[in-house]
Amino acid sequence: MKSKCLIKKNSYYDSVTLMIITKEVESVQGVENAVVVMGTEHNKELLNNVGLLNDETSAASPNDLIIAVKLEDDSIFDSIVQKVDELLNKKRSEAGEDYYPPTLDSAVKHLPESNLVIISLPGQYAAAEAKKALLNDKHVLLFSDNVTIDQEKELKTIAVERGLLMMGPDCGTACINNVPLAFANVVKKGCIGIVGASGTGTQEIMVQIDKFGGGISQAIGTGGRDLKAEIGGLMMIQGIEALAADEETKVIVLVSKPPALEVAEKVLKVLKSTGKKAVVDFIGGDDKLVLDYGFIPAATLEEAAYKAVELCSKSVDEVLGLEVPEFTKATAEVEKAVKAEASKLAKGQKYLIGLYSGGTLCDEALKLFTKEMGDIYSNIPLKPELRLPENAEIYKNTAIDLGDDEYTVGRPHPMIDSYTRQQMILKLEKEQEAAILLLDVVLGYGSNEDPAGTLVEQIKSVKASFDARGQHLCVVAGICGTKGDPQDYSEQVRKLEAEGVVVLPSNAQAVRFAIKVLREVL
Amino acid sequence: MSKVNELFKTELKVINMGLKSFSNELKHQGVTVLQVDWRPPAGGNPKMIELLNRLKDRK
Known part of the structure; x- marks a missing residue:
């Protein structure tokens, strides 16, 4: 088995694009192992693990594209590089011929009326860009993970001071103005507003609301750590307050893993002050606490959706007595x-x-x-x-x-x-x-x-x-x-x-x- | 009205930094989206990035 590599200086591509290309190269006959990545420290570890780290790949910068392959016959390497070029060009042409500004500042100048910045950059760079976006008065959806909890606290504090949404880090889903963002389903518009600290939890609730005939006004993601004591539910509270003031939203659904008790109480107090009906799914958490505040708990994501839809036309007492059907089929x-x-x-x-x-x-x-x-x-x-x-x-x-x-x-x-x-x-x-x-x-x-x-x-x-x-x-x-x-x-x-x-x-x-x-x- | 409630009443216009698939899917839905051709600042050198950020904070 032989190893070959090529470094393309100053050619940045996102990780999903490169992973898809890596898979294509791995499927070529005679290729045992292929790594097509940017030259970050993390990626160099990956190269090292498969025996493809050498002087040349070690010297690459995070701005350089590395094509490294283990193969039976090194004469096919040129055709592999050609294949990578073709795939990268294809990705470019799929994306269209539009103007791509090189920085957030230039993007803001080009589209000053923009109101939301979606960030899915490598974690170590993401917080700095999110901060810039907030300081430009833009709402942010931060999909990236590997952002520290201190950075999260700083970003969310800025967002609250400025009255902005700081969804994430690690926010996998949201639906703003009926537009699905990141990983999200196409659902009907309606009167149920969601604030979710759980990606697929929020997705499943949105989907089930749609199936039960209801619709979504807004779905705000907070990222999974928002209800930890360190963050104190900053974005969940910001989200609840926005849904409280939103005329379209009649019923609020909260979904999160069980929060720290003091944070749960803080969030439920704010929810109570809205005067709106609500389903609270602290997945596997304390039902009694939720009931004490006059809200409806749920044992499953599907039940949360079912009860939210019913709440649109019934009182809390009426819905408390309902049971979600075990199966849709007879x-x-x-x-x-x-x-x-x-x-x-x-x-x-x-x-x-x-x-x-x-x-x-x-x-x-x-x-x-x-x-x-x-x-x-x-x-x-x-x-x-x-x-x-x-x-x-x-x-x-x-x-x-x-x-x-x-x-x-x-x-x-x-x-x-x-x-x-x-x-x-x-x-x-x-x-x-x-x-x-x-x-x-x-x-x-x-x-x-x-x-x-x-x-x-x-x-x-x-x-x-x-x-x-x-x-x-x-x-x-x-x-x-x-x-x-x-x-x-x-x-x-x-x-x-x-x-x-x-x-x-x-x-x-x-x-x-x-x-x-x-x-x-x- | 809070800025979040203003957002709820305004057409969404997005700047996307990172995965191009997010841009493509928003375009597919007819949403205005501007993709940033982002690359790591200071050639990805963490020390240089820290220095640059400190300089910016001073401004």
Whole structure:
């Protein structure tokens, strides 16, 4: 095996573009390993890990493009460089011939009426650009992570002083004026305003509100750390106050992982002062606290959506007494499907394996499963002792968040690129005690253009392996998407069902279905 | 009216720094978006960036 590299000085490209190109180069015959990256310190570590760091690649700057390849025959390297050039040119022409200002300052001069700056730069540069945007009186959506909590505090303090939105860091979704931003679904306009500290949690609530016939006025993301004591809910409070003053918003939904108690109380007090009806989903948090303030708690993201839609036309007391239907389909139809799946499982098949692209969806699966069935292992466990053992990718009942940092080093998020999940699905072949594979399929802007299509081949292959040894793998998928999303919802469902996947319209329903099947065989 | 509530009543006009896919998707929805051709300041040298930021803060 030989190593070849080429440095292109002063050629900056974003990480997702380069990861997609890396994958294309890796698919070339004779290439064992390819790394197409900017010369940052982090990327040099990646190069070192695969034995491609040398004097030349070490000397590259973060502004230089590195093309480094391990290959059988180095005579094909020139054609690989040509391929990279073609792909980069294609990306450029897809983006159009528009003027691209080189800095934020010049962009503000060029488009002074701009009101929102979206930042998805590498974390170490992102905070400085976000600060500049705020000081120019622009609202900010900061998608980047790796921003320190001190920087977050500084940015949000500036934003509050100036009356601006500082969504993020690590804000994956928002919907402002009915425009989906970052990873977000196309939903109807309506009277429900959301402030969310959880990306896929907010997405799932928006999608389910749309399915229950409701609509969204605004959805404001805060980033996952906003309700930590250090930040004190600065942006959630800013968001609540804006929704309070917004005539379109009749009902408010808050969603977050359980906050620090003093922050929860502070936020609920502000919410109370708005006089608006609200559903508060502190996922797995204290229902009593929420009830004490006169708001409606929710056990699942779907329930939060259902109750928010009902609140648009009913009183809090009326909605408190309602129960969200367990399944959208008729009970008899669901029971029939459960029995059909369970009857095909062989003796000894008893575990659920969840492979998730959405962190909050995975967390919801862990909580629902624990409540009904007991312990489940994870990389984002509910208790420290349920962390997956070292070197075990799967252990007994397991649900994995494949969007967590350990799975995304050098790769795009699994909502964009299914590679890691594809590999994990194929590896299930050897898991003879597995009964159920549980998946989330997230549609919408930002996500892969055909998420179902990227998984079906691997599902087909692993199901065939189980069949060949007289077993069956029950595959259940919850779709987080709407009919308005760019991926064609019906076609996504059709692709999955064609491979025998049981498709449910929410994550909560998918988990419930999986539990019902397990109950039949345990 | 607060600036956030003003935003709710104004057409969204976006400056995008980073992933070009975000720009393309906004354009697809008919939103005005200006992509910044961003590259790391000071050639990506962390010490130089810190010095530049300090100079800017002094201004």
